[in-house]
Amino acid sequence: xxxxxxxxxxxxxxxxxxxxxxxxxxxxxxxxxxxxxxxxxxxxxxxxxxxxxxxxxxxxxxxxxxxxxxxxxxxxxxxxxxxxxxxxxxxxxxxxxxxxxxxxxxxxxxxxxxxxxxxxxxxxxxxxxxxxxxxxxxxxxxxxxxxxxxxxxxxxxxxxxxxxxxxxxxxxxxxxxxxxxxxxxxxxxxxxxxxxxxxxxxxxxxxxxxxxxxxxxxxxxxxxxxxxxxxxxxxxxxxxxxxxxxxxxxxxxxxxxxxxxxxxxxxxxxxxxxxxxxxxxxxxxxxxxxxxxxxxxxxxxxxxxxxxxxxxxxxxxxxxxxxxxxxxxxxxxxx
Numbered sequence: 410x411x412x413x414x415x416x417x418x419x420x421x422x423x424x425x426x427x428x429x430x431x432x433x434x435x436x437x438x439x440x441x442x443x444x445x446x447x448x449x450x451x452x453x454x455x456x457x458x459x460x461x462x463x464x465x466x467x468x469x470x471x472x473x474x475x476x477x478x479x480x481x482x483x484x485x486x487x488x489x490x491x492x493x494x495x496x497x498x499x500x501x502x503x504x505x506x507x508x509x510x511x512x513x514x515x516x517x518x519x520x521x522x523x524x525x526x527x528x529x530x531x532x533x534x535x536x537x538x539x540x541x542x543x544x545x546x547x548x549x550x551x552x553x554x555x556x557x558x559x560x561x562x563x564x565x566x567x568x569x570x571x572x573x574x575x576x577x578x579x580x581x582x583x584x585x586x587x588x589x590x591x592x593x594x595x596x597x598x599x600x601x602x603x604x605x606x607x608x609x610x611x612x613x614x615x616x617x618x619x620x621x622x623x624x625x626x627x628x629x630x631x632x633x634x635x636x637x638x639x640x641x642x643x644x645x646x647x648x649x650x651x652x653x654x655x656x657x658x659x660x661x662x663x664x665x666x667x668x669x670x671x672x673x674x675x676x677x678x679x680x681x682x683x684x685x686x687x688x689x690x691x692x693x694x695x696x697x698x699x700x701x702x703x704x705x706x707x708x709x710x711x712x713x714x715x716x717x718x719x720x721x722x723x724x725x726x727x728x729x730x731x732x733x734x735x736x737x738x739x740x741x742x743x744x
Contacts, residue, residue, distance in 0.1 A: 498526020
């Protein structure tokens with residue numbers, strides 16, 4: 410087996426050691442900030458097979474990537490995804506296999522995921538009010554998701570973090586309740602500023618935007634939050650605070666109000682094999698073409714990935730005017 414070496418360095422000196430692999434663009438929810446209510450999904454022949462996704466995982470880990478995160482859509486609606494997880498988890502040199510999920514399937518699959526090699530889970534939870542949760546997700550069942558979260562806690566993952574996208578006037582009155590929910594279970598939570606990806610009609614993004622600083626102020630009325638400093642270059646974009654008296658941490662992910670691009674150590678691969686070099690830009694390379702070239706092999710795939718690093722931009726340019734710069738929806742981006 411080839412020795413893993415750190416070879417992915419972009420044009421700004423950032424070391425890329427984290428890859429988010431989308432396994433499907435489909436989802437059993439239609440969250441209002443992520444997708445339109447009526448979606449057109451990618452035809453099956455255009456999506457990567459599980460074998461092709463595994464090839465990508467092997468190529469990236471041989472290029473020094475230490476963390477893979479499976480995303481969607483909802484990754485757990487993909488048929489036979491557990492077989493892919495088991496194979497990815499066995500890759501030499503991989504330190505961390507994570508997943509982002511809406512939690513709908515965790516009540517039955519949490520234990521199997523851990524046994525297959527998943528170390529860390531991020532679980533979306535935007536409201537603890539059943540009716541509001543239904544409105545925000547369009548199809549979600551709050552009781553099912555809470556049962557899934559509790560099943561994940563019982564399974565004993567190395568880390569579980571809740572992700573909440575907060576919209577002004579919709580769920581910003583619940584932030585303290587959501588933190589308490591996390592603290593009661595000994596897990597972390599991150600609040601995410603809505604990102605302008607895809608054209609939506611359900612709400613006005615400019616009017617619904619609420620900054621991380623505003624949420625911090627709300628939470629400080631109930632909790633003592635002890636800042637843990639700037640995120641490490643390999644720890645993701647969340648700026649964490651310890652909740653005094655609890656094991657839990659609260660994170661703030663602030664693509665608008667506190668840009669974290671200088672720390673970016675990750676790239677994404679969509680389920681159709683498009684290597685996205687930045688969440689907020691369209692710089693990309695078609696890896697599906699390489700994977701399906703009958704003359705291609707693993708070294709050629711690794712070479713294509715390495716060359717792509719020169720395309721990674723310095724930063725995105727999100728603003729708060731409500732109009733998306735990127736027309737693809739978040740389910741197309743991959744988590």
